[in-house]
Amino acid sequence: MSVSATAAPGAAARLRRGLLQGLPLGPAVVLLAVFLAGPILYCLYSAFTDMALTGASGAHFVGFDNFRKAFSSVEFRQSLLYTLIFTILSAVIGQNILGMVLALLMRSGTAWVRAVVSAIVIGAWVMPEVVAGYLWSAFLGDDGSLNRFLGLLSLPAQDWLFSIPILAVSLANIWRGTAFSMLVYSAALSEVPKEIEESATMDGAGTAQRLWSVTLPMIRRSITTNLMLITLQTLSVFGLIWTMTRGGPSNRSETLPLFAYQQAFQLSQLGYGTALALVLLAIGAVFSLVYLKALRLEDHR
Numbered sequence: 001m002s003v004s005a006t007a008a009p010g011a012a013a014r015l016r017r018g019l020l021q022g023l024p025l026g027p028a029v030v031l032l033a034v035f036l037a038g039p040i041l042y043c044l045y046s047a048f049t050d051m052a053l054t055g056a057s058g059a060h061f062v063g064f065d066n067f068r069k070a071f072s073s074v075e076f077r078q079s080l081l082y083t084l085i086f087t088i089l090s091a092v093i094g095q096n097i098l099g100m101v102l103a104l105l106m107r108s109g110t111a112w113v114r115a116v117v118s119a120i121v122i123g124a125w126v127m128p129e130v131v132a133g134y135l136w137s138a139f140l141g142d143d144g145s146l147n148r149f150l151g152l153l154s155l156p157a158q159d160w161l162f163s164i165p166i167l168a169v170s171l172a173n174i175w176r177g178t179a180f181s182m183l184v185y186s187a188a189l190s191e192v193p194k195e196i197e198e199s200a201t202m203d204g205a206g207t208a209q210r211l212w213s214v215t216l217p218m219i220r221r222s223i224t225t226n227l228m229l230i231t232l233q234t235l236s237v238f239g240l241i242w243t244m245t246r247g248g249p250s251n252r253s254e255t256l257p258l259f260a261y262q263q264a265f266q267l268s269q270l271g272y273g274t275a276l277a278l279v280l281l282a283i284g285a286v287f288s289l290v291y292l293k294a295l296r297l298e299d300h301r
Contacts, residue, residue, distance in 0.1 A: 099181020
């Protein structure tokens with residue numbers, strides 16, 4: 001009997017064994033294909049068509065026309081700029097730095113201080129976006145709590161949602177999302193050996209120098225991971241901004257998710273809106289690649 005003839009039954013047996021072992025995963029694979037891969041492929045197809053919600057008999061393939069229309073549009077470039085401003089202000093700067101500060105303060109605080117701060121900050125985090133948006137609208141509006149407080153101090157009041165809308169929604173997003181960064185950094189700081197920080201103190205390092213030269217370098221991976229996660233989450237924020245300003249006034253707080261929603265569902269340009277969503281996905285991918293590259297550099301140090 002030849003070698004190939006004896007090997008064939010063994011290969012067939014391994015194939016049957018592999019199929020039987022993978023059989024329980026079959027329903028999950030089907031569900032993923034139907035409810036995940038299917039919609040993704042349909043969105044990719046829609047982005048290259050003139051699909052509309054109303055007034056059209058069918059979708060026609062238009063190639064890259066939707067993307068050319070986007071990048072030649074002043075409104076798109078403005079929404080892209082506000083998306084970057086909102087993400088950098090509220091995530092990269094706001095949530096990241098405030099989360100680190102709170103984690104450091106809680107690390108050195110007493111048990112009851114940690115419990116109170118955690119309850120307040122996490123309470124804001126678990127609050128739905130729409131509720132948080134209404135709270136901040138009531139606080140920053142023309143007749144809001146902030147202006148009433150300024151009036152008691154004889155300070156000038158203004159409609160903050162009208163004068164600085166992108167800063168207003170950024171502050172609201174910082175207030176709501178800081179808890180995640182605080183929890184990430186609290187966990188990372190708990191892994192930093194106290195002995196190393198005490199040795200730095202004995203060598204004459206002050207609090208700021210110890211933080212910069214000892215503590216932060218030891219949690220670099222956590223910082224990069226946190227930045228990646230909060231950046232991706234902030235890029236897709238919709239409900240908070242929609243509730244507070246609806247992208248106004250004069251589109252001065254209209255980020256890319258709101259612009260895509262407006263084009264797809266208010267102006268019925270579903271294909272164009274889907275193309276805008278793919279652009280947002282590409283922006284998130286670029287940020288992810290940058291952070292992943294930073295993580296790989298940390299691994300090689």
